[in-house]
Amino acid sequence: MNKPLTGDEIVEKRANLLDCAMAILEKDGIQALTLRRLAEEAGVSRQTPYLYFKDKAALVDAMRIAGLNRLTGVAQAAVAGVEQQDLIEQLRVVGETYVRFGLENPAVYKLVFTPIRPDEPPTPEHKKAIEANQNVAAARMKSAWKEGLLALPPDRLNNVFWAALHGLISLRNEGLIADGEIFEQIRSDMDYVLACGFIERQEK
Amino acid sequence: MNKPLTGDEIVEKRANLLDCAMAILEKDGIQALTLRRLAEEAGVSRQTPYLYFKDKAALVDAMRIAGLNRLTGVAQAAVAGVEQQDLIEQLRVVGETYVRFGLENPAVYKLVFTPIRPDEPPTPEHKKAIEANQNVAAARMKSAWKEGLLALPPDRLNNVFWAALHGLISLRNEGLIADGEIFEQIRSDMDYVLACGFIERQEK
DNA sequence: AATGTCAATTGACAGTGTCAAGTATAGTAC
């Protein structure tokens, strides 16, 4: 098994390692994600991951991007189902997807939104993933703005909207706000922010 | 130097270790906080921290509480200076204190709001620190509610207010929202949330 | 002077990330 690898083989093995790493993360948390365990679980030798990732930080970066793209994917899929409804409803669906994803995959969510390297700027690939992710909501904010539905500029509302969701998910996942009917509560908090941002709320 | 320690000596040495640990955290980040380095920096031997903290997690827990209390302290001090002004202004000051603290002490802020042990519930001491911290804003929300100033129940507005601030600070610190005049921007985002929550906004 | 107590230190170990050297196999040249 030592002939030169084709490009496809490389991306496939890399993807396999990535999947394994994500599985470990979801199963046992970030502190359980060790290079040795990853190697073992993937059925390769200790040092093999270094053939596909420069170091552990690079692996984690890749995981971050993968998780982010996953979130983007489910958000897009969810909103595709309500494309014909009004914009505020679409945004509500996007927000709900975020919340659901964040609460159901706390480890992945946390990883995605907490880069470890505070100094270095995000890679271009990471930046692109972030943009794509943001765009799901931002594009609809812009549309709403163009139609004169917003009480404040779309990027501002997007900021507040996103931050409120992110804050609720984070605080919830860290156990800092009590649970109870957390899902309905967050949904209505979200509705509240949206309702404030939209000039007038359509009744359904 | 081996006679039984008095209670005061214990808390003093413990506090000294805590201070050292906080200093390391602020200076070089959480990944630089190592028990050996802490011991060295504190001028004690490798194992000494174990006399005052069960293990590293216990040390970090103590740091979390210390950081939280520090934030509570500055918030209380800040709001004490505007106690005679109207409630919305007081809340604005509280929020601003949070934002300033979060942006100026990113490592401490992150530590405070991201418990490491996902399973175990917060200790009573931690819980008390959280409550005291929340109460700075929550008490004023309640007052505003009693005076009929709020458009929604105080705990709900508090949730959204807090979450929005926390989200903005976090996303900003993780480099996920662009900077620029971040400070003014967050302030006005905060104003926006408050303005939505208050039935009518007082002009100054 | 002997003993016991207890703060504090040092020794040791398993586990981590990672560099460097080694191994083995597939392809190529003759």
Added chain:
DNA sequence: GTACTATACTTGACACTGTCAATTGACATT
């Protein structure tokens, strides 16, 4: 077919981590 080389992969080794266990050493009591 044999020798060579490139390359996928493995193993050895090291510094560093958290932590348990045994040891040391100074004081108080007898």
